[in-house]
Amino acid sequence: MTDTVPRTVGTRELNRLVVRFAGDSGDGMQLTGDRFTSASALFGNDLATLPEFPAEIRAPQGTLAGVSAFQVQVSDHDITTPGDAPNVLVAMNPAALRKELAHLEIGGTVIVNQDAFVERNLTKAGYESDPLEDGSLDNYTLFKVPMTTITKEVCKDLGVKPRDAERSKNFFALGLLSWLYSRPAQPTLDWISAKFKRQQLIADANTAAFKAGMAFGETAELFDFTYEVKPASLSPGTYTNVNGNTALSWGLIAASQRAKVPLFLGSYPITPASDVLHELSQRKNFGVRTFQAEDEIAAVCAALGASFGGHLGVTTTSGPGVALKGETIGLAVSLELPLLVINIQRGGPSTGLPTKTESADLMQAMYGRHGESPVPIVAAYSPSQCFFAAIEAARIALKYRTPVILLSDGYLANGSEPWCLPDVSTLPDMTVEFATGPNHTEDDGTEVFWPYLRDPQTMARPWAVPGTPGLTHRIGGIEKEDGTGNINYEADNHGYMVRLREDRVAHMANDIPLTMVDGDVEDADLLVLGWGSTWGAITSAVGRARSEGRKVAHAHVTHLNPLPKDLGEIVRRYPKVLVPEMNLGQFCRIIRAEFLVDAQSVCKVEGVPFTAAELHSHINGALDD
């Protein structure tokens, strides 16, 4: 491509840009989106991503069911969502165009792989005529690019099989987009050579396709301008781009290090939680033991067994897995051992929408066990914040010897954002003190160990691990007497123990942060109360409403059980309370029951997150009501 003469193309500046890559499941759209994101991150933009892919690994080629999409917003300022409507849609085939066009803003840019728009594919996508020719895209700016043809052409002398060459067309698309939006090329070229260092031909094909995409933009005279999104003015520091599952995995390692307790993960593969198992299984040098169990129940049981042995026992799963683990979590409530149960929520019930996001397992976390079985609950609210949520959940589990449920969801798990890396020395010291000797003197002066004799401050029982001389003891799921831990079926004792287990969780409210409230804290007409992954969309929507002069506050709850001590006062402070949730109003029900306020629910249970625009309109609606 060295003989082409560069054209003079103008550059226009954008404050923000939302690109949606869409193609067949086998087209590598997640990879393409991820690379565009990484290059943007290294360039210094703020960004947020939304990967959306089907549950089938390879749904029938060319069908609507097989469309995989990746949306990213990049900006020159602080953003919290992957954007409402994309400005640009890259469609690798007719099915992708048909399925994704509705997302695009009117007047937006459509870039298609023209080679894929043949009759067979059009039919599969349900088109009766070619949308590239029949005028149905007149409201958009359409660019038809023969991506497959050019990619095959530039690869033909490399010795790559034609089929492999064709597979590189996603890198052509990435190259074109990188040129059009002034993304740096080097990070992508470096990534290709590192990733495919043992498959030189594939590295060569991808590199050639990527460069051809950039060259095509420059020479094809289709594009009059390139666009630029300047770096964002973020807080000073070292940044990396991270998704929720990676941040969460690293948070578990951090917790293990700060507690000086080895990490044990018992897990059974389930979407969208498996990546935590994958990440931690690569971290054996941190002393992390990972165990892929025979089922969800064995996974949590093994974690609990490891906790009995003095490890931080963790199990990762999604809602269906939590349902199977319920009995063991109940056992952990009774045993009063540390256990971290991580639910990366997905659409339900049953198999539901495995690859789509939802936050409808709050009531399951609160009450999804038999008997009075209280469990502290922590919820993560952004991809990078999963790191801190994991540390906090582990802190509570270790300090109070209790199972803790940590809620994330598919959107946080797979979505990514720039993360200002913390100074690890500032992370909390969570050093665990194990029991080392007797804690009770019998009437006859004998020194004995009572496994349920509590710390008066934390109400936590001692953690005496096997191997410690003098502390042999038996624990079990049968009701026990406080103090001695001996089996006790007495009515009064059971009543006492039930209340004690409830009280000790309630008392943890003294040891969790107060509610974070932003916006018009003093004089808002409306409080938007959220939890979990709605944080980004709420933050953005509240910002828009306030920029219009509305008085709105935003409180986001990270501890769902117990609730922060000041939450009751906060929800009563404002005339109106709106609770957006990715479920049918589960948290809102808790708020109404706990605090007797007329909180109103805003629900979305469609497998995709709220957009800021949707919430903005709900906020205005509630204020005008």
Next chain:
Amino acid sequence: MTDVPTTTKADWTSDQEVRWCPGCGDYSILTAVQLLMPELDVRREDTVFVSGIGCAARFPYYMNTYGMHGIHGRAPALATGLAMARPDLDVWVVGGDGDMLSIGGNHLLHALRRNVNLNILLFNNQIYGLTKGQYSPTSEIGKVTKSTPAGSIDEPFNPISVAIGAEASFVARTHDMDRQHMMDMFRRAHDFPGAAFVEVFQNCNVFNDGAFGAITKKDKRASMLIHLEHGQPIRFGEDNEKGVVINPQGSAEVVDVADVGESALLVHDEARQDPSLAFALSRLSAGPFEPTPIGVYRAVERAEYAGEASKQLAMAQEQTGPGDLEALLHSRPTWEVS
């Protein structure tokens, strides 16, 4: 480990009142274990008994060791986590036929195939005791119980066959009427580096009394129990007149030694890699009414799971050095904002 203090049965006995029915076979098993422990080279604090739910699963409460009474069927899973986290411990799993072959069958299979270093004692009484007398996965076809008034139509499991089929490395059988044999088998299980499975024929005198009487009563044992001894031709009978051969179809068969001659008898080889002969022996008896082999069916050492997991950790630390959290957070492309 010469510094393990001398102990007696009393040291291994907890202060808890034993709550099994009077006359239950579990008492004699408990005694055998409590008598054995002082003879093993282990400390009480390094010993853990883990159980699920059922009569047998109360066992840990009565041992003055560390113990966990878990939930129904999950003892092998709880114990797997413990054994992986703490390969230094001596972990025993105790459960009944309902616990380990019905609700927890899956966990038993996987603990055996992984070869986790556990001593698994399955108390088989062919009945549900704690729920008061329903048929179990080892009950015979036709068994009339509270839940099978017209007789059970379930084909029972043969626990030894199940264990061998699950790739178990160590498989043995004993019975609650012979303390010394139980102690021998439990000792072998303890000494075996991997998952050791021991089926114990155990009498439930309330709901299934005498289930094994036809083979375990003192006057029946010589003719009905076939002692498997490594390296010895398999013989039994009042006058050792019976023996076991592998017939041309590959099945084990009881014969009169006089008919075939001693040289035709199967010589027991517990260390044989191929499990076919051990499996054939497990099929010799259709139930506790025919001559039934007891002893060690199979003891074949192979890589132990927790040890292999620990090796991978050690190797990772050797290759990349101990984990550095700061470095991990910076392990992907980073950029500076000033």
